[in-house]
Amino acid sequence: xxxxxxxPSKEDIVVxxxxxxxxxxxxVPTFRGEGGLWRQFRAEDLxxxxxxxxxxxxxxxxYAWRRGLIAECEPNAGHRVLAExxxxxxRFLLVTQxxxxxxxxxxxxxxxxxHGSIWRVRCVREGTVSEDSRVPLSEIPPRCECxxxxxxxxxxxGEMLPEAALQRASEAAAACTVMLVVGTSxxxxxxxxxxxxxxxxxxxxxxxxxxxxxxxDAADEVWxxxxxxxxxxxxxxxxxxxxx
Numbered sequence: 001x002x003x004x005x006x007x008p009s010k011e012d013i014v015v016x017x018x019x020x021x022x023x024x025x026x027x028v029p030t031f032r033g034e035g036g037l038w039r040q041f042r043a044e045d046l047x048x049x050x051x052x053x054x055x056x057x058x059x060x061x062x063y064a065w066r067r068g069l070i071a072e073c074e075p076n077a078g079h080r081v082l083a084e085x086x087x088x089x090x091r092f093l094l095v096t097q098x099x100x101x102x103x104x105x106x107x108x109x110x111x112x113x114x115h116g117s118i119w120r121v122r123c124v125r126e127g128t129v130s131e132d133s134r135v136p137l138s139e140i141p142p143r144c145e146c147x148x149x150x151x152x153x154x155x156x157x158g159e160m161l162p163e164a165a166l167q168r169a170s171e172a173a174a175a176c177t178v179m180l181v182v183g184t185s186x187x188x189x190x191x192x193x194x195x196x197x198x199x200x201x202x203x204x205x206x207x208x209x210x211x212x213x214x215x216x217d218a219a220d221e222v223w224x225x226x227x228x229x230x231x232x233x234x235x236x237x238x239x240x241x242x243x244x
Contacts (some may be wrong), residue, residue, distance in 0.1 A: 004046050006204070006221065008178050015176040016082055017169075017194055018227075020183020021151040022100050025228045026073040029066070056149055060141040063152050066067050067118055070137045075106035078182065078227030081235045083107035088242055093176075094128060095169045097191055099154050099182060112169050114191055120153035126131045166190060173197040180206045183227050185213040192199035208234070 008014060013223045018028040041062070045051060054154075083106045086092045094101055094111045099118045099189045103111055121132045125148035132142070132150075142150045155161055173179065179198035186192045192215075199205050199218045207219040208230050216222055 007238045008089070010089060010242060012089065012178050013172075013176045014085065014086070014089045014093075014178045014180065015194075015198065015212075016092075016094045016180045016182060016204075017186070017191065018082070018094065018096045018098060018103070018182045019185065019186070019191075020098060021183025022076075022078050022096075022227050023073070023100050023102050024183070025078060025133040025226055026076045026102060028070055028073050028098075028100050029201035030100070046159055046221060047154070048158055050158075051214045052151055052156075056141040056151075060137070060152075063118065064135075064137050064140060067135050070100045070102075070118065073100070075100065075102045076228040078231045079103055079106035079108070081231040082182075084235065086110055089229075090237070093172045095172065095191075095194065097188075112165050112172075114155070114165050115167060116150055116152070116162070118154060121131055121150040122153040124149050125153055136172075161190060169194060170197065173203075174201050176201075176203050178206070179203050180208065181219075182208045182231065184209070187213065206234075 018054055024030055037054045046059055046062050079102050082094060082103065086094065086108055092110055094103060094108050095114060096111060097114050099115050100112065101117055101119050119131060119133050120129055121142060122129045123144040123146065125145055125146065126146055128144070144150050173194040176198050179195055181195050186195055195205050195215055205218050206221040207215055208223045210224065210225055210226055212224070223234060
C-alpha cells in the first residue's frame with residue numbers, strides 16, 4: 001500500500017467514482033459473485049433488452065429476488081464516510097456504477113447513478129420513470145397505470161448509459177482537482193475513462209481497492225484494502241487537515 005501525507009482543502013473539487021466493491025462489503029451480490037447461477041441463468045443472459053422482450057416475467061423474477069437481497073443489506077463504513085465527505089466539501093460529487101441505492105441510504109445526496117437504480121421503474125411505452133421500493137412486488141411483471149409493462153430503470157448489457165448522467169460525470173471529472181476511485185477495477189467503459197480524464201486535467205487520483213488494477217498507473221496515491229476499512233482511516237487524516 002502506498003500512502004501519502006497529502007490531504008485536500010475545502011477549496012478542492014472532489015469527485016468520487018464507486019463500483020461494486022463498495023456494496024459487496026455490505027453483502028450486495030455482484031453480477032459475477034452471486035454464488036453461481038440463478039435458476040441456471042447467467043446475469044448476462046437476463047439483464048438484456050432481448051431477455052426482457054422474450055420473457056419479462058423471468059427477468060422480473062430475477063430482479064425481485066435481487067431487490068429482496070439488497071433490501072436486507074445496510075450501508076457500511078465506506079458508504080457512511082463518503083456521505084460525510086459530501087458535507088465537508090462544498091464542491092463534491094459522487095458518481096456510482098452501483099444500482100442498489102446504498103449511498104443514498106447512507107446520506108449521500110449529490111449522486112450520479114451511471115447505471116440507474118434497481119429501486120426505480122420505467123414504462124416501456126411512455127418512458128416515464130418512478131420510484132418503486134416495494135418488496136415484494138404486488139405483481140410480476142409490474143405494469144404502468146397505462147397498462148404497459150414496467151422495466152427496471154437500470155442499464156442493461158448492450159444499452160447506452162443515460163446521456164445526462166454520463167455528461168454530468170464527464171464534466172465533473174474534467175473539472176475536479178481530486179478524484180477518489182473506490183471499489184472498482186475501472187476497466188469497463190465508459191466509466192473507466194473518468195479517472196484518466198481527471199488525471200489528464202491535472203487532478204490528483206487516489207485509488208482505494210482490495211487488489212491492484214490497471215488504474216494504478218494513473219494513481220497518485222494507492223490504498224489497497226476494503227473500502228469499509230480504508231476510507232475511515234483516510235477520512236480521519238483528511239478531517240484533521242480540514243480542521244475537523
